[in-house]
Amino acid sequence: MKKYLLVFIIAIATQLSYGQYRPLPMQNAEWVNWGGLYLLSCPTCTFVNYKYYTDGDTIINSNTYVKIKKTEIPVINDVSIYPTYTGAIRQDTLNKKIYVVLTDSTTERILYDFSLQVGDTINSVLHDLASDCVGFNVETISSIDSILINGNYHKRFNIQGSCNSVSYVEGIGSDYGLIFPNRLDEKESHLSCTKVNGQTYYPSNTSQCDLITSIGSIDKNFVIDIFPNPTTAELNIKLSYIENSVVLITIYNTLGEIIIQEKMSTNEKILDISTLPDGLYILSITDENNLQAKKIFSVVK
Numbered sequence: 546m547k548k549y550l551l552v553f554i555i556a557i558a559t560q561l562s563y564g565q566y567r568p569l570p571m572q573n574a575e576w577v578n579w580g581g582l583y584l585l586s587c588p589t590c591t592f593v594n595y596k597y598y599t600d601g602d603t604i605i606n607s608n609t610y611v612k613i614k615k616t617e618i619p620v621i622n623d624v625s626i627y628p629t630y631t632g633a634i635r636q637d638t639l640n641k642k643i644y645v646v647l648t649d650s651t652t653e654r655i656l657y658d659f660s661l662q663v664g665d666t667i668n669s670v671l672h673d674l675a676s677d678c679v680g681f682n683v684e685t686i687s688s689i690d691s692i693l694i695n696g697n698y699h700k701r702f703n704i705q706g707s708c709n710s711v712s713y714v715e716g717i718g719s720d721y722g723l724i725f726p727n728r729l730d731e732k733e734s735h736l737s738c739t740k741v742n743g744q745t746y747y748p749s750n751t752s753q754c755d756l757i758t759s760i761g762s763i764d765k766n767f768v769i770d771i772f773p774n775p776t777t778a779e780l781n782i783k784l785s786y787i788e789n790s791v792v793l794i795t796i797y798n799t800l801g802e803i804i805i806q807e808k809m810s811t812n813e814k815i816l817d818i819s820t821l822p823d824g825l826y827i828l829s830i831t832d833e834n835n836l837q838a839k840k841i842f843s844v845v846k
Contacts, residue, residue, distance in 0.1 A: 567716030568638050568701045571611045573657055574599045575740040576723040577754055579825060581797040594756055597723045601635055606647050606653070610635045613724055616756065631724050641715075645724065656724070659715050660701065661686050667704070684711075695750050708750070717747050737799050740838065753801030769830055775845040778819040782828070785810050795829040796821075818844060 576597045595617040603612050610633035623633075632647040633657060645656035658667060665686045687705040691698040692714065702713040712720050722736050739747040739752035745754040770783040782794065794816070796805040804821065809830075818826075821844045828840045 565698075566638065566641050568644060569634075569643055569657075569716055569718065570637055570739075570746075571636060571741045572599055577740070577756065578722050579735060582725065596756055597631060597759075605633060605651060608635055608653070609667045620685045626745075626770045628642050634724075639744070646726075657712070657713055657718070661702065663689055665688070668839065672696055716749075734757045735799075735801065738801050748801075753797055753803075769840060771828060771840050771842055775843040776818065777846050779818070780816040780828070780842060782814045782816060783810070784809070784830070790833050792833075795831065797827045797829065799825055830844060 550812050571643050577835055578595055578597070594664045595615055597613050599617050600612045600614045602612050613631045614629055615631045616629075621756065630648055631644050632650075634643055636643050641659040641693070642655060642730075643657040644653050646653050655667075661667065663686050667684050667686070687710070688703045690701050690703070692701050693699075694714075694717070699717065700715045704711050704713065716718070716741055720736050738745055738752050740754050744750060745752050769785075772781050772783075774780075786791070790807050791810045794805070794807045794814070795803055796810050796818070797817075798804050804826065805816065807816070822846055823844050825841065825843050828842060829838075830838045
């Protein structure tokens, strides 16, 4: 009897957790985006790495909003695609809606509506910006499920449109980013991770969630070279020198997950990456003084 009661309590608790609305973090939050092989707006770019972040309150039409700004890494990107101030958002937790006022505008529009049901259609503010999908105006909620994030269930709204599909997750945003959730050109950027109060929250609290602030050397005497790039099966790593020390090689995917980790005690090493799927990766070199250098490479088969 006790066993059945325990199972019943767990089932009820799970159901309550699933049904609870998970609000979007509105203070001390960051959303890090990674990019594709090139951008239509920047044909010479090979990588995009930037983050949206909350930056205090502002008043628009008597409503209080949270300002959203964007930081880009100029040494990686050839151009700045969007302005630093991207827009302002406010949240109606009772009705499960998030509103946005974009840059140089005072018009409020719905950014996310987490009250919708399967079969409902949406006409998002972002369709006006997605010039890749000409005439793409309506999306349909095809299914609603949930994903477990750090012990909490978050509803996921799977949306199908005429160009592609996208998912919105309560408390996180879109898998294509916070402010531009319907950017359906897969060569453009997508959401990699979310931080709240300096701690990675999505996809898990163990994921790496930082902008790449260095793509060069640990110091002026430590030169790193990798080739070929793009590559298919092997990655050659050359270091200028190793003075009787061992460095740690770590390869991350765009979700911040560790894919490969090996030690290196010589100036050259060939890394077998034949099992890695196509995509962008980060090679991190860490010396015994915990200094890091990072290189970006892609796998194309």
